[in-house]
Amino acid sequence: MQRRNQLRVRRNGCHWPPSCCQVLALLSLTYQLVLSTVLIVPLLTSYERVTPTQVIFCVVSLPLQTMSLGLGLALTLSDPTARLVAMEQEADSLGLEQQQQSEAESTLFLCSLCKARVGKSSIHCGTCNRCVCGFDQHFKWTNNCVGSRNYHLFVETLGSLVLSEAALTAFLAHFIYLSFETDLETACEEYLSWDGLRVVQALSILCACISTFLLVGAFRLLISQIWLRFIKHKTAYQHHHPPKQRNSQQESIDATAIEVSVAGRSMRRTRVVLPTPEAELQLSQLRAKTEEQAAK
Secondary structure, X not given: OOOOOOOOOOOOOOOOOOOHHHHXXXXXXXXXXXXXXXXXXXXXXXXXXOOHHHHHHHHHHHHHHHHHHHHHHHHHHOOOEOHHHHHHHHHHHHOOOOOOOHHHHHOOEEEOOOOOEEOOOOEEEOOOOEEEOOOOEEEOOOOXXXXXXXXXXXXXXXXXXXHHHXXXXXXXXXXXXXXXXXXXXXXXXXXXXXXXXXXXXXXXXXXXXXXXXXXXHHHHHHHHHHHHHHHHOOOHHHHHOOOOOOOHHHOOOEEEEEEEEEOOEEEEEEEEEEEOHHHHHHHHHHHHHHHHHHHO
């Protein structure tokens, strides 16, 4: 069977090459988790046996950090490709003949870019070169699309990130205050075997800045998603790209100009969603029936 699409298709966020934002996000979350568990908590433990702040941090922040990192990886590995497109891609990879699916009768539209059966509401992502059902956005921090198949992971990742970064920011503020107001040099020398208090303070301040940035960004994005989904009942794509008015002759054709990546170069192509012959027959029968009812 000939390949329908000569463009490079990304199935998830782990496909090469990674984006700069994706690498930066992974390094930032890993840095926070390692610094907190390996340096700050043991240092405070050697200075004071047990404090309420340490208990709150260990019980709340550490599990939330681990959960947000795990959910972020799950979102990166998820495949939001439209279900019919995914089945056809799997059939192509196995060398099988395409089988007519019962679901195809209600989604008989053809994308001109990936040459696959899709729903009329699907969107072709120019970065991943694939059609995504319920497309919300291409999330650059995981280098993956967000659609109806992985939207729950997206919201869960944002929620856990807001909670974990809020707890971590409060804990780091407490630690930085203690490092300047109290004598932690002895505890630092005992734990590190050298006077590295200034280095620890610098690393903590850097971690606090990263945590504050992630907290503000994740909180704003979560609020915008709640506002769009539950108040406006729209996706982010629908909000930023409102549908154009079309006449009756264009009611079954949807043309959108998007940027696609071809051989590592960005090119502007027009994506057209056309009805297949079966869908065109259904549309013509529906129009004929409507005209007969209007004539009577």
